[in-house]
Amino acid sequence: MSEFSVDGEPVRFVEGQTVAAALVATGRVAWRTTRTGRRPRGVFCGIGVCFDCLVAVDGVPGQRACLVPARAGMAVTTGEGDDD
Amino acid sequence: MTEPADLVVVGAGPAGMAAAVTALAGGLRVALVDSGTTVGGQFWRHPPEHARAAIPTDDLHHRLREHRALCGALSAGREAGRLDARLAHHVWSAVHEDGGFAVHAVDRRTPPRERTVVLRAPRLLVATGAYDRQLPFPGWDLPGVLTVGGLQALLKGGGVVAGSRVALGGTGPFLLPVAAALAARGAEVVAVCEAAHPGAWLRHPGALLRNPGKWAEGAGYAAALARHRVRVRPRTAIVAAEGDDRVTSVRIAALAADGSPRPGTERRAAVDAVGVGWGFVPQLDLLLPFGCRLTETADGNAVVAVDDGRRTSVPGLYAAGETCGVGGAALALAEGRLAAESVLADSGAASVLGPARRAGVRAAVARGRAFARALALAHPVPPAWSSWLTDETVVCRCEEVSAGTVRAARADDDARDHRQVKHLTRAGMGWCQGRMCGPAVHCLAAGEGAYTPAERLVATPLTLGALADLDDRPSAATDTGGTDKECS
Ligand SMILES: Cc1cc2nc3c(=O)[nH]c(=O)nc-3n(C[C@H](O)[C@H](O)[C@H](O)COP(=O)(O)OP(=O)(O)OC[C@H]3O[C@@H](n4cnc5c(N)ncnc54)[C@H](O)[C@@H]3O)c2cc1C
Ligand code: FES
Numbered sequence: 001m002s003e004f005s006v007d008g009e010p011v012r013f014v015e016g017q018t019v020a021a022a023l024v025a026t027g028r029v030a031w032r033t034t035r036t037g038r039r040p041r042g043v044f045c046g047i048g049v050c051f052d053c054l055v056a057v058d059g060v061p062g063q064r065a066c067l068v069p070a071r072a073g074m075a076v077t078t079g080e081g082d083d084d
Numbered sequence: 085m086t087e088p089a090d091l092v093v094v095g096a097g098p099a100g101m102a103a104a105v106t107a108l109a110g111g112l113r114v115a116l117v118d119s120g121t122t123v124g125g126q127f128w129r130h131p132p133e134h135a136r137a138a139i140p141t142d143d144l145h146h147r148l149r150e151h152r153a154l155c156g157a158l159s160a161g162r163e164a165g166r167l168d169a170r171l172a173h174h175v176w177s178a179v180h181e182d183g184g185f186a187v188h189a190v191d192r193r194t195p196p197r198e199r200t201v202v203l204r205a206p207r208l209l210v211a212t213g214a215y216d217r218q219l220p221f222p223g224w225d226l227p228g229v230l231t232v233g234g235l236q237a238l239l240k241g242g243g244v245v246a247g248s249r250v251a252l253g254g255t256g257p258f259l260l261p262v263a264a265a266l267a268a269r270g271a272e273v274v275a276v277c278e279a280a281h282p283g284a285w286l287r288h289p290g291a292l293l294r295n296p297g298k299w300a301e302g303a304g305y306a307a308a309l310a311r312h313r314v315r316v317r318p319r320t321a322i323v324a325a326e327g328d329d330r331v332t333s334v335r336i337a338a339l340a341a342d343g344s345p346r347p348g349t350e351r352r353a354a355v356d357a358v359g360v361g362w363g364f365v366p367q368l369d370l371l372l373p374f375g376c377r378l379t380e381t382a383d384g385n386a387v388v389a390v391d392d393g394r395r396t397s398v399p400g401l402y403a404a405g406e407t408c409g410v411g412g413a414a415l416a417l418a419e420g421r422l423a424a425e426s427v428l429a430d431s432g433a434a435s436v437l438g439p440a441r442r443a444g445v446r447a448a449v450a451r452g453r454a455f456a457r458a459l460a461l462a463h464p465v466p467p468a469w470s471s472w473l474t475d476e477t478v479v480c481r482c483e484e485v486s487a488g489t490v491r492a493a494r495a496d497d498d499a500r501d502h503r504q505v506k507h508l509t510r511a512g513m514g515w516c517q518g519r520m521c522g523p524a525v526h527c528l529a530a531g532e533g534a535y536t537p538a539e540r541l542v543a544t545p546l547t548l549g550a551l552a553d554l555d556d557r558p559s560a561a562t563d564t565g566g567t568d569k570e571c572s
Pocket of ligand 2: 042043044045046047048049050051052053054064066067
């Protein structure tokens, strides 16, 4: 098992999983808040179509967690992610 | 591969793989592009090659022998220097250029870094597949509610079961393999809610009889589900998902003939994950800007119109698999072969299959299309599905536009299609550009006719850096495949 961080917290993952798969595997279902309704969101389509799963990866926003392969040492940050 | 390609294939699912392998066998140079980290598409979604020992998923797959054969042929093509395989490359636009095609992609092999790449060839084959069709219902935006395909993608791609008590709902045979896969990996599948009436199949016996393989497939899933004591409940639907910051229960109702919930039949089931899907929507983003002729399929989708060799109405442009209509992996494979045969013929190269086998594949495709049509008619979107919406139900997930707002746009401002609704309400204007809400907004506004997705400027969003790279560095546009241009 390797580790990346989400908002500073370590997340263990199996090499080959996407960031979303790793987050879901550790019991996280939501990691973003919508702009208008302030509602929690996580993974929905799982294949890069819906953009619900947005995170920032190593400081770059607008990344789809369901497409980005998790990498040891990667810094994932969550939160608004909606309108950056 | 150093020389330019004779053919660019976008999409390495069953259709694109079969097409690339056939074109390679016919002596062509092929560039095969896919946004995924491996070939296989949705049907054969796998973890990346190096992770397969740590994340075993073979038990979840079907037709793996064919998959291995295709992978072997692709490797051979690569070694022979005739296949340029571009994985983790998202195509965001394809255009006519110098009598051929220029395919613009972003290389996302090392995210978040992006590099732009242009692949050129005289012929282009689009096999970009489809995505789950969604109908909103109260609570569908709660975390833990996924598309059925999303549950399957987490499982096949990452070995992750997204819940321990799962309810599935929607319509179509795709619910069955997902239920079977979840159960096989230890999830309790508390309900499979199939909106259609089981008797609907009896109205199309011909298509079933001509496709005996489909019986066997269906029987296989039925046996797997029986083993895990999973019950499929016909004529029911998940009409609401409930919970505070994640789903904790669903409400399930029996449906009347028109698909409206039958009063007094609702019951609640505790769950920690939900999967919903109402068939699929073909991914036409790269085809629409060419202005190819479209046609309608029985499931209410607009698809690209093709001849019996899978040629679109635009010379040099071919399509195969679900871009020609939703029909499953076996059909996609056959269509990929057929489309590549047309590419070979149109390039003046000899046929790989030969006349007799080609006629056989063509007949298989015709049978497969007839079966897909019967399937669509047996598993329609229930006409009264919108009766389970409340005015507060979110329809557009990105812009958080409610059903009440969409209905008002129709009633007060006379919006008659999803484009007009978009301008009035912002539904479909967010990140996903209407991919999730489009079919539903179309139903709410227009009520009839096939859903034709809006033309999207780019098929995948790009960082400003990658776009600037295109403007500033025309050299990127001369990259024909050998070397990638670095940016940002
Ligand atoms: C999420 C999901 C899961 C599914 N799982 C199953 C299953 O388990 N069993 C089953 O029988 N059927 C499944 N299906 C149905 C599936 O559509 C067909 O079985 C089959 O995969 C269709 O083959 P295809 O080659 O036409 O398209 P696909 O297999 O969808 O292949 C299309 C490929 O094109 C790529 N692509 C699309 N757009 C771009 C772009 N702009 N740039 C680069 N690449 C692009 C995609 O990454 C994909 O690999 C699933 C469908 C979905 C949406
Ligand atoms: S979950 Fe839909 S884009 Fe990632």
